Amino acid sequence: MERYKNLNNDSGVSAFEIANDSITVEFSDGASYLYTYASAGSYNIEQMKKLAVSGRGLNAFINLNVRKKYLRKLR
Numbered sequence: 001m002e003r004y005k006n007l008n009n010d011s012g013v014s015a016f017e018i019a020n021d022s023i024t025v026e027f028s029d030g031a032s033y034l035y036t037y038a039s040a041g042s043y044n045i046e047q048m049k050k051l052a053v054s055g056r057g058l059n060a061f062i063n064l065n066v067r068k069k070y071l072r073k074l075r
Contacts, residue, residue: 001026005055012059016052023048024074025062033070040069 001015001024015026022036023045037045044066051058 002052004052004058007055008057013052013062016058018049018052021045022071023052025052025058030075032074034072034074035066035069036071039071040066044069 001017003015004011004013006013012027012029013025014028017024021038021042022034024032024034025048026032035045035048040048047061048058048066051061
């Protein structure tokens, strides 16, 4: 997993891993969730990838758009 930059210093996201049609997000509490095209939609996944790489806005986007749209909780 790649460390999330958290440029605003207020994110609950700590790390992420990008794949072709998915993104895994790890939160500061240690929980990890797999979001896929099938579960959250391709547009949302692509937005999440951009935000993850930029290090800003991912947690807010998840809370507003895809909070429960993960395929599965990994831990």
